[in-house]
Amino acid sequence: MEWSRCTCITAAVLLLLPRLCSPAGDKLTHGESLLPGDTIVSDGGAFVLGFFAPSDATPARQYLGIWYSNTTVTVQTVVWVANRDAPVIVDGRSGNSSSAPSLALANGGSNLILSDASGRVVWTTNITGATSSGTPGSTAAVLRNDGNLVILSPDGATLWRSFDHPTDTFIPGMKVGRRYRPHDGVDGWRIVSWKGPGDPSPGSFSYGMDPNTSLQLLLWNGTRIYWRTSVWTGYMTAGKYHGATGTVIYVTVVDSEEEIYSSFSVADGAPPTRYVVTDAGKFQLLSWNRNASAWATLESWPSRACSPYGSCGAYGYCDHSQAVATCKCLDGFEPASQGEWSRGVFSRGCRRSQALAPCRDGSGEGDAFLAMSNMKVPDKFVLLGNMISVDDCAAACRRNCSCVAYAYASLRSSSAKGDIARCLVWTGELVDAQMIGAIWGVTAETLNLRVPAGFTGKRTGTKTVKILLPVLASVLIVTCIVLLWFCKCRAKGKRISSESEKKLVPGSVRTSSELGEGNPTEDLEFPSIQFSDIAVATNNFSRACMIGRGGFGKVYKGTLLGGREVAVKRLSKDSEQGIEEFKNEAILISKLQHRNLVRLLGCCTEGAERLLIYEYLANKGLDAILFDNERKSLLDWPTRFGIIKGVARGLLYLHQDSRLTVIHRDLKASNVLLDAEMRPKIADFGMAKIFGENQQKANTKRVVGTYGYIAPEYRIEGVFSVKSDVYSFGILVLEIVSGVRISSTDDIMGSPGLVAYAWKLWKEGNASDLVDSSIVESCALDEVLLSIHVGLLCVQDDPNGRPLMSSVVSILENGSVSLPAPDQPAYFAERNCKVKGDDVQSSRNSITMTVLQGR
Incomplete structure (x- = not known):
C-alpha cells in the first residue's frame, strides 16, 4: 500500500513539473518556459504576454503576442506579435506539455527563443554580441506595464526591446522614425499592417519615416506612397484635444545626432489609446470607450476623398478647409483639362494661367512670391542648409530659375543638432499639396509660390461676374429678411430685458437639477442658472458653505438638486474684478476644454448678482x-x-x-x-x-x-x-x-x-x-x-x-x-x-x- 501511494505521488509530481517551471508574475527567467495557456502579466496589470489565436483564424494556429489585459480592455486587442510569419500548431487534444510550443531564454540566457512542438526554432530575438557580467540565471525577460517586453542583463542593461520591433500598432512609449546610425541591429521603426483580420503576417501597408528627407511620415502601399503627414515645422510637442473622450494626444518629435523620431503620450488617467495601420490602408487613432466596451475611432487617415497621395495631380491641392474637401488649383494655376476637372477627374492636375518672365542670370527680377497659408506643403522638396532667415530662403529660391516655391520654418528651439532653420524649395512639379486650415495648428505652414510680378491671385473676367451677380442678389434678400426680423424682435427684446439680465454667456436657462444630471463633456456652451437655485444649493450663501474669499468676493461650496457638488464664485458689489473681467472669464473659459483647466459649468447674472459656477475640486488651491x-x-x-x-x-x-x-x-x-x-x-x-x-x-x-x-x-x-x-x-x-x-x-x-x-x-x-x-x-x-x-x-x-x-x-x-x-x-x-x-x-x-x- 505504501509503495502504491508513493508511486502515485511521484507520477503526480512528474506531470506537474513543467507547470512548476512556468513563469510567475511579470517575467520569464532562465530555466522557465512559457507554454500555450500560460501568460505573463505586467506589474501594473495593463498588458499580457502569451499565445493567442486571432478571432477569424483556426484556433490551432497560434501566435506569441502582447495584448491589453481584460481588466483594461474587455475585447482582446493584440498590440504586438512575435512570430508573424510562422504560426505554431497547438494540439489541444494532447496533454503532453513536452510536445507543445514554448518560449524560453536560451543561448546563455540572453535570447528569447520560440520553438514549435517538434523543437524547431520559429522565432528568436537574435541578440548578437551581448555580454553578461553575471550568470545566465540572472537574465530575465520582463513585460513592463507600458506593453514593452524587454530582456535585461544581470547588471540591469536592456539587451532587447519589443518596442524596437513594432508590428501594426503604435502605443505610448513607442517610436516611429529612423536612426542615422544603426544600433543593436535597429535602423528605424516602421508600423506594418496585418495581412487580414485573422492573419497577423505582414500586410501591404506600412507607416514610417521618409528615408529620403527624415522630415515627414509616410503611409506606403507596398513600395508606393499612399498618404503622408505634414512636413515637420520644427515643433517639439503638439497636442490635440478630442472631445469625444476628453483625451489630449501629445505628439513629440525628437531630433538628435543619433536619431529622429516621433512618439506620442496621453495624460495620466486617460483611456487606452493607440494608433494602428489597418489591412485596408487606414492609419487610425483609437481610444477605448469604457461605456460602450468598444474602440472609438478618433481620427482616420486618409480622411477625405482627395487625401490620398497625389489625388489632385501636379499643381493641384486638396482643400480640407471646406465642409466637403475638393481638389483646387494652386493660386496662379488653372485646370489642365477643364472638361475632366468638371467631371471630377483630377489626375492631369493644373497648369500656369500666366507664364513666368524669362529668368536671366538667376536674378528672378520679373517674378514675385505669393503666400498661401495653412498648407500641407507639397512632396518632392529639396532641403537647403545654412539658411538663417526667411529672407535667405526666399533669396535662394529666387536665384534658382528652376525654383517654383519655398517654405521656411525655424528650428532654434527644437533641433539638438544645432540646426537653425529649415528651408524647403521645389524645383519640379508641386505634388500632394493640401490646404489643411488653422485648426491643424503647428503642422500647417505657408507655401510661397513663384508667380509673375504683379500677380495678386485674384481672377477677373466673365467667371467673376457669373459668380458675383448671384452672390449680390442673395445678400440683398438676406438683408431684407434680417431687417424684417430685427424690427419684429426689437419690441419683444425690450419686454424680455426687463425680466432678466442673463445675456452675458451663450446657453439656455436651466435648473440646477438639469445641470446636476448633465454630461460634463457636452458642448462648449454652458447654461445660465437661476439665482434661486444657487441660493438653495449654498444654503442661501451661508457662512458654513463658504470655502474661500479674495479681492473678487467669496467662494461657496454648493450641492445642486441632482447631487452634483459645485463651487460658486460670487462677486461682491465692490469687487476688484469688474464686469469686463467677469465677461472675459466666462466667455473665454467656455471655449476652452482641457483636463488641466478648471471647468466652468454655468453662470448667473440676475440684477446686480454676478456668479460663476465651477466644478468642485476637493483639494482646493x-x-x-x-x-x-x-x-x-x-x-x-x-x-x-x-x-x-x-x-x-x-x-x-x-x-x-x-x-x-x-x-x-x-x-x-x-x-x-x-x-x-x-x-x-x-x-x-x-x-x-x-x-x-x-x-x-x-x-x-x-x-x-x-x-x-x-x-x-x-x-x-x-x-x-x-x-x-x-x-x-x-x-x-x-x-x-x-x-x-x-x-x-x-x-x-x-x-x-x-x-x-x-x-x-x-x-x-x-x-x-x-x-x-x-x-x-x-x-x-x-x-x-x-x-x-x-x-x-x-x-x-x-x-x-x-x-x-x-x-x-x-x-x-x-x-x-x-x-x-x-x-x-x-x-x-x-x-x-x-x-x-x-x-x-x-x-x-x-x-x-x-x-x-x-x-
Whole structure:
C-alpha cells in the first residue's frame, strides 16, 4: 500500500513539473518556459504576454503576442506579435506539455527563443554580441506595464526591446522614425499592417519615416506612397484635444545626432489609446470607450476623398478647409483639362494661367512670391542648409530659375543638432499639396509660390461676374429678411430685458437639477442658472458653505438638486474684478476644454448678482497645501512633479493647441487647483488675453498680475506674450520644488528671495539643496534637477531666452541631456519693486483656502 501511494505521488509530481517551471508574475527567467495557456502579466496589470489565436483564424494556429489585459480592455486587442510569419500548431487534444510550443531564454540566457512542438526554432530575438557580467540565471525577460517586453542583463542593461520591433500598432512609449546610425541591429521603426483580420503576417501597408528627407511620415502601399503627414515645422510637442473622450494626444518629435523620431503620450488617467495601420490602408487613432466596451475611432487617415497621395495631380491641392474637401488649383494655376476637372477627374492636375518672365542670370527680377497659408506643403522638396532667415530662403529660391516655391520654418528651439532653420524649395512639379486650415495648428505652414510680378491671385473676367451677380442678389434678400426680423424682435427684446439680465454667456436657462444630471463633456456652451437655485444649493450663501474669499468676493461650496457638488464664485458689489473681467472669464473659459483647466459649468447674472459656477475640486488651491507646514508633506515628489507637468500641459494648450491663443497673465500657486487625485487645473481667466493668429506680443498701460510672478518686460514696459506666462511658470516650478512662497519676506540663506537663492545654489553646483526638506526622501534627483533647470530657464530676464511651453512639455516628459545653461535672472521682481499710481492691478492673494480665482 505504501509503495502504491508513493508511486502515485511521484507520477503526480512528474506531470506537474513543467507547470512548476512556468513563469510567475511579470517575467520569464532562465530555466522557465512559457507554454500555450500560460501568460505573463505586467506589474501594473495593463498588458499580457502569451499565445493567442486571432478571432477569424483556426484556433490551432497560434501566435506569441502582447495584448491589453481584460481588466483594461474587455475585447482582446493584440498590440504586438512575435512570430508573424510562422504560426505554431497547438494540439489541444494532447496533454503532453513536452510536445507543445514554448518560449524560453536560451543561448546563455540572453535570447528569447520560440520553438514549435517538434523543437524547431520559429522565432528568436537574435541578440548578437551581448555580454553578461553575471550568470545566465540572472537574465530575465520582463513585460513592463507600458506593453514593452524587454530582456535585461544581470547588471540591469536592456539587451532587447519589443518596442524596437513594432508590428501594426503604435502605443505610448513607442517610436516611429529612423536612426542615422544603426544600433543593436535597429535602423528605424516602421508600423506594418496585418495581412487580414485573422492573419497577423505582414500586410501591404506600412507607416514610417521618409528615408529620403527624415522630415515627414509616410503611409506606403507596398513600395508606393499612399498618404503622408505634414512636413515637420520644427515643433517639439503638439497636442490635440478630442472631445469625444476628453483625451489630449501629445505628439513629440525628437531630433538628435543619433536619431529622429516621433512618439506620442496621453495624460495620466486617460483611456487606452493607440494608433494602428489597418489591412485596408487606414492609419487610425483609437481610444477605448469604457461605456460602450468598444474602440472609438478618433481620427482616420486618409480622411477625405482627395487625401490620398497625389489625388489632385501636379499643381493641384486638396482643400480640407471646406465642409466637403475638393481638389483646387494652386493660386496662379488653372485646370489642365477643364472638361475632366468638371467631371471630377483630377489626375492631369493644373497648369500656369500666366507664364513666368524669362529668368536671366538667376536674378528672378520679373517674378514675385505669393503666400498661401495653412498648407500641407507639397512632396518632392529639396532641403537647403545654412539658411538663417526667411529672407535667405526666399533669396535662394529666387536665384534658382528652376525654383517654383519655398517654405521656411525655424528650428532654434527644437533641433539638438544645432540646426537653425529649415528651408524647403521645389524645383519640379508641386505634388500632394493640401490646404489643411488653422485648426491643424503647428503642422500647417505657408507655401510661397513663384508667380509673375504683379500677380495678386485674384481672377477677373466673365467667371467673376457669373459668380458675383448671384452672390449680390442673395445678400440683398438676406438683408431684407434680417431687417424684417430685427424690427419684429426689437419690441419683444425690450419686454424680455426687463425680466432678466442673463445675456452675458451663450446657453439656455436651466435648473440646477438639469445641470446636476448633465454630461460634463457636452458642448462648449454652458447654461445660465437661476439665482434661486444657487441660493438653495449654498444654503442661501451661508457662512458654513463658504470655502474661500479674495479681492473678487467669496467662494461657496454648493450641492445642486441632482447631487452634483459645485463651487460658486460670487462677486461682491465692490469687487476688484469688474464686469469686463467677469465677461472675459466666462466667455473665454467656455471655449476652452482641457483636463488641466478648471471647468466652468454655468453662470448667473440676475440684477446686480454676478456668479460663476465651477466644478468642485476637493483639494482646493495648490497654495493651501504647498505653503502649509503641516500639510505640505501630502505633496510628495511624484505628486509635485505630476503637478508641474500638468500645469505645463495646460499652458501649452492655452498658448498653442486650443482654438484660441490665450495669455493667462496671472498664473500662480493659488490659481492652480487640485482635484481629489492631486491633478492640477489652471483657474482664473479674468485677466487673460486672446492673441490673433499671427500676433506675437502686445503692449498695455494696465499691467495686471501678482508681484513676483510678473515678468520683467511686462512690469517695466507693459509688453506681454506667451513668454510672460513662461516666466510665471518658472516661478511656480521653483516654489513647488522648494515649498517656499515667492512673496516670502524672509531672507533665504542670505539671499534676497527665492529666485536669487535658486540661482546661487545652481551656480555653486548645489541645486539639490533647494528641495523642500519634507520631500527629500521621496524625490528623484534627476527629475528635481531637471525641474530646477527648466525653472531657471523660464525666469531668464530676456524673454527670447525662455523656452516655449512646447519645449518645456517635451523636456519634462522625455528628459534632455542638451539643455542650455540659464542666464542670471532678474531678482528685483520678487519684492523690491514698487509701482506707483494705477499702472499695476495686483491680483490679491488671501492666505485662507482658495478654491477658485485667488484675487
